[in-house]
Structures are given as C-alpha cells and as structure tokens.
Amino acid sequence: MKTAISYLRFSSKKQSGNDSYRRQIEATEKFCKENNLVLSKRLEDLGISAWKGKNLSDESALGGFLKLVEAGRIPKGTVLICENLDRISRAKILDALGLFSSILKKGIEVVTSMDGKWYSEKSVTENPADLMISIIYLTRGNNESETKSNRIVASWIKRRDKIKNGEFAKFHCPSWISHNGSKYLLVKENAATVKLVFNLYIKGYGVYSLIRELEKRKVKSFTKSGQWKPVFIHRLLQNPAVIGTCEAVTPPAANYYPAAVSEEIFYKAISQRQQNQNHRGKTGSKQINIFGGICKCHKCGSSMVKYTCKGKKNLKQYTFLICSRSRVGKCKYEFTDFNKFSDSFLSVLHTRNFSEFLRPVRTKDNSDVTRGKILELTKTIQRVAKAIVVTDSPSLVQELKLLESQKRHLESQYEKEKLESMAATDSGRDYDAIVATLNDGLKDNDFRTSLRNFIRRTISSLIVKADGYQVNFRNHKEHIRIKLNQNDFEAVVNGEETYFDYFAFKSEVPAGSIRHKIKW
Numbered sequence: 084m085k086t087a088i089s090y091l092r093f094s095s096k097k098q099s100g101n102d103s104y105r106r107q108i109e110a111t112e113k114f115c116k117e118n119n120l121v122l123s124k125r126l127e128d129l130g131i132s133a134w135k136g137k138n139l140s141d142e143s144a145l146g147g148f149l150k151l152v153e154a155g156r157i158p159k160g161t162v163l164i165c166e167n168l169d170r171i172s173r174a175k176i177l178d179a180l181g182l183f184s185s186i187l188k189k190g191i192e193v194v195t196s197m198d199g200k201w202y203s204e205k206s207v208t209e210n211p212a213d214l215m216i217s218i219i220y221l222t223r224g225n226n227e228s229e230t231k232s233n234r235i236v237a238s239w240i241k242r243r244d245k246i247k248n249g250e251f252a253k254f255h256c257p258s259w260i261s262h263n264g265s266k267y268l269l270v271k272e273n274a275a276t277v278k279l280v281f282n283l284y285i286k287g288y289g290v291y292s293l294i295r296e297l298e299k300r301k302v303k304s305f306t307k308s309g310q311w312k313p314v315f316i317h318r319l320l321q322n323p324a325v326i327g328t329c330e331a332v333t334p335p336a337a338n339y340y341p342a343a344v345s346e347e348i349f350y351k352a353i354s355q356r357q358q359n360q361n362h363r364g365k366t367g368s369k370q371i372n373i374f375g376g377i378c379k380c381h382k383c384g385s386s387m388v389k390y391t392c393k394g395k396k397n398l399k400q401y402t403f404l405i406c407s408r409s410r411v412g413k414c415k416y417e418f419t420d421f422n423k424f425s426d427s428f429l430s431v432l433h434t435r436n437f438s439e440f441l442r443p444v445r446t447k448d449n450s451d452v453t454r455g456k457i458l459e460l461t462k463t464i465q466r467v468a469k470a471i472v473v474t475d476s477p478s479l480v481q482e483l484k485l486l487e488s489q490k491r492h493l494e495s496q497y498e499k500e501k502l503e504s505m506a507a508t509d510s511g512r513d514y515d516a517i518v519a520t521l522n523d524g525l526k527d528n529d530f531r532t533s534l535r536n537f538i539r540r541t542i543s544s545l546i547v548k549a550d551g552y553q554v555n556f557r558n559h560k561e562h563i564r565i566k567l568n569q570n571d572f573e574a575v576v577n578g579e580e581t582y583f584d585y586f587a588f589k590s591e592v593p594a595g596s597i598r599h600k601i602k603w
C-alpha cells in the first residue's frame with residue numbers, strides 16, 4: 084500500500100466556504116479508498132494564492148513539503164493528491180512546469196482527484212503525451228475562470244441527475260413556484276397571475292395593452308421591481324417553466340414543476356408570439372394598423388405601405404396605400420385611399436358574415452398547439468446539439484436523434500391539422516364579438532389588436548388596386564372582390580357577381596401633391 088499526502092489550497096476566504104472545502108476532502112478520501120492509498124498527511128494552504136508562488140514560500144504548507152522533498156525526507160513513491168494541477172501552481176507555464184518536474188524527479192507521484200490522472204517520472208517518460216496533458220492543465224491554472232467553471236459544472240452534475248430523475252433538487256426557481264424543502268409548490272396568487280397573462284395574450288392582447296390591462300385590474304406584479312415591464316412579459320410568455328418544464332438540464336425535464344398553465348395555452352401563445360413577430364409593425368405608432376402585413380400589391384405582390392401627404396390647396400391630410408416597391412421605382416405608383424379602403428372593408432366585414440366564407444369546424448383545431456410544440460422542440464434540439472459539441476457525449480447524440488424524429492413527426496402532424504381546419508377554428512364566435520364592438524371599438528387599441536388578429540386568422544391577403552381590392556380567405560377557396568364599376572362598386576363573391584354599392588370607395592388624390600400623374 085502506498086502512502087498519500089493530500090494538498091488543499093484556497094486562494095480566497097470566500098472560496099474556502101464549506102462546500103468547496105468539503106468537496107475537495109471528499110474527493111481525496113474517495114480517491115484514496117478506490118486506489119488503495121493510505122492518507123498519511125493533509126497539507127492545507129487556506130487563503131493563499133498560487134499566482135505568484137506564495138504557496139511555495141517556507142511558511143506555507145506546500146513550501147514546507149517541497150523543502151522536505153528537496154532534502155530527500157519524503158520517501159520515493161509517495162503520492163501527492165490534489166484536486167487539480169492548478170492547486171499547486173498558477174505561475175507562468177515554464178515556472179509551473181519546472182516545479183512540477185522537480186517534484187516528479189524526486190520520486191514523488193502526483194495525482195489529480197478531479198480526473199484521476201496519475202503522473203510519475205516513469206509515466207511521463209514513457210508516455211510523453213501525459214506531459215502534454217499536464218502542460219494543458221498547468222496552462223489552465225492560469226485561466227482561473229475556466230477551471231472554476233469546470234468545478235461548478237461538477238457540482239451541478241449531482242443536482243442535474245436528480246432533476247433528470249424527476250427528484251427534488253434545490254435551486255433557483257421562478258417566482259410563481261416555491262418549495263418546502265422536498266417538493267415544489269405553486270404560489271397560488273402568482274400562478275393565477277401567470278394564467279391571466281397567458282389568457283389575455285391568446286385573446287389577442289399585445290404585450291403593451293396586456294400591461295395596461297393588468298394595471299387597470301390592479302394585478303400585483305411579482306417581479307423584483309414590483310412593476311410590469313414588457314421584457315418580463317415577453318420572457319414569461321416563452322418560459323416553459325409555466326407548464327412545469329425545468330430547463331436547467333439538457334434536454335429540459337418535462338413536468339418537473341407543478342404547471343401554472345395548460346400545455347395547450349402555452350403552445351398557442353408560443354405560436355401566436357411568432358405570428359405577431361412576423362407581422363410586427365412600427366412600434367410606438369399611435370394606432371395599430373389592423374391590416375398590418377396583409378395588404379399586397381396587385382401587380383407585384385409586395386406589401387402595400389401607408390403613405391401620408393398634404394393637399395397643397397386645402398392642406399388636408401391624405402393617407403394612401405402604395406406598393407412598397409414603387410417607392411424605389413420598381414413598381415408602378417398607384418394610390419389607394421386608405422381611409423376609404425378601410426371603411427369599405429369594415430362595412431364588408433359588418434355586412435357579410437365572414438363565417439360564411441369559412442368551412443364549418445369539424446374537429447378541434449390543434450395546429451397552433453402543435454406549432455408551438457415544434458418551436459419549443461427546435462430550441463431544445465439546438466441546445467442538445469450545442470451540448471454535444473462541448474461534451475461529446477454519445478447518449479446526447481442518441482437523444483438528438485430521438486428529438487429530431489419527434490420533430491419530423493410533429494411537422495407532418497402540423498401539416499395535416501392545418502389542412503383539416505384551415506383557419507376555421509372558432510372564428511365564428513370571434514366574429515360575432517368583433518362585429519358587436521366594431522362601431523365603438525375602433526378608437527381602442529386593444530380592440531384594434533383583437534380585430535387585427537381576427538383578420539390575420541381568417542384572411543391570408545388583401546390584394547389592393549387603386550380602384551378595388553380582393554379579399555383572400557385562408558381556406559384558399561373563397562374570396563370577395565370589390566371593384567369600381569363606373570360609379571358603383573361591384574362585389575364578386577366566389578365568382579358570382581353581386582352588387583353592393585355601399586362598399587364603394589373612390590380615392591381622392593390631392594392635386595399637385597404627387598410626383599407621378601395617375602389616370603383614374
């Protein structure tokens with residue numbers, strides 16, 4: 084049986100906190116037991132840095148030990164155990180290597196308990212690669228943050244395994260969850276608030292109108308600042324902890340916490356969030372544009388944008404929709420009076436029940452939920468892929484394959500669901516609510532948000548011409564065409580002509596205010 088001497092060093096008082104001290108001692112004892120070593124002495128340099136070799140001075144434990152080594156008073160074959168080579172020296176690489184080789188030359192063997200590496204004069208001579216490894220570790224000693232984070236990772240492994248097994252592991256959790264030391268629980272009041280935020284969001288509230296609503300209802304914020312801030316709502320809306328998922332492990336552990344909202348609501352919100360981002364308008368504009376992102380040019384298919392100018396004579400303000408490409412000279416300038424277009428569209432909306440154009444709901448539409456799941460899964464896949472690069476773990480590669488096949492499965496399911504209930508959903512019910520509020524609601528941005536969301540859900544595009552427009556529904560089967568016909572407007576519904584003169588609108592272009600002359 085060989086004799087071992089352990090060496091512990093902490094550079095700061097903070098570092099010598101109970102946990103790290105105990106961890107180093109435990110690791111050493113475990114190592115001795117496993118390798119049949121008798122621990123004869125513990126050298127400890129607490130609160131001493133190895134940066135400038137202070138731990139090698141005569142007063143230090145290691146310095147004293149080295150003196151004994153130098154004097155040949157430590158028997159050959161004695162094993163010096165340390166957590167890592169950076170415990171011995173953090174000096175510049177050549178100095179560190181010199182110290183390291185002088186210890187080995189005296190017949191002392193050095194073992195690092197962190198990875199079980201065993202260095203002796205013989206092993207290093209026979210296996211120069213070992214020396215290379217030690218150089219790498221000694222260099223790392225100079226890079227404190229890296230090794231420190233390695234040790235933090237090591238202390239994480241324990242808790243991570245617990246989380247993976249669904250066991251209780253104590254660590255920082257979100258504000259609507261607390262624990263009693265052995266189990267996570269919902270903080271009732273805060274969990275109810277989380278639920279409310281999600282419900283409002285999927286009803287069509289934007290983040291800002293949602294905050295106004297929370298303030299109006301005097302809902303107490305559980306954030307540190309005590310205020311509702313947009314960034315918090317944004318984060319909350321995409322935090323899978325609300326459905327109980329713990330993201331501290333890769334891949335995240337599902338159903339680890341008690342859920343505050345249902346999976347259906349969460350994935351719907353995820354899906355809706357992405358849609359809102361696709362259609363994001365100018366922020367800070369006074370009024371929400373209810374047609375944001377769906378008006379397209381009849382010539383080139385590009386987005387139509389709002390354009391405002393003043394009449395020279397009457398100084399009246401005119402707002403038009405024009406093709407965005409016409410502004411860079413790539414499409415023809417055509418002006419569609421925005422207010423009249425909008426009025427006409429809303430009267431169509433008011434008069435013709437939009438649900439007529441939608442297929443009846445046969446099955447419950449789950450496509451939003453599936454889409455949200457796909458988005459979340461994509462995030463997980465990216466995380467696992469990153470973890471593979473760092474850890475090179477074969478079990479993670481397996482995990483990744485599994486996740487990718489799950490994703491493919493979900494994607495084909497999504498395509499099916501989307502076809503089955505193309506925008507049919509519960510738009511009929513929403514339609515009634517919207518029409519009932521249409522007259523008074525338009526000044527209210529919250530209402531405009533729900534109206535915009537309704538329009539996006541039912542209509543795929545509005546093809547706009549100077550003298551009319553076509554409404555294309557998402558079901559890809561029906562459309563309404565509103566067109567100037569002499570002085571009347573002609574509406575063609577699904578190819579059958581009908582006349583609705585009250586849909587009429589005509590653009591008034593102020594004289595002299597436009598660069599290009601247009602024939603009307």
Ligand SMILES: [Zn+2]
Pocket residue numbers: 380381382383384385406407408409414415
């Ligand atoms: Zn165009």
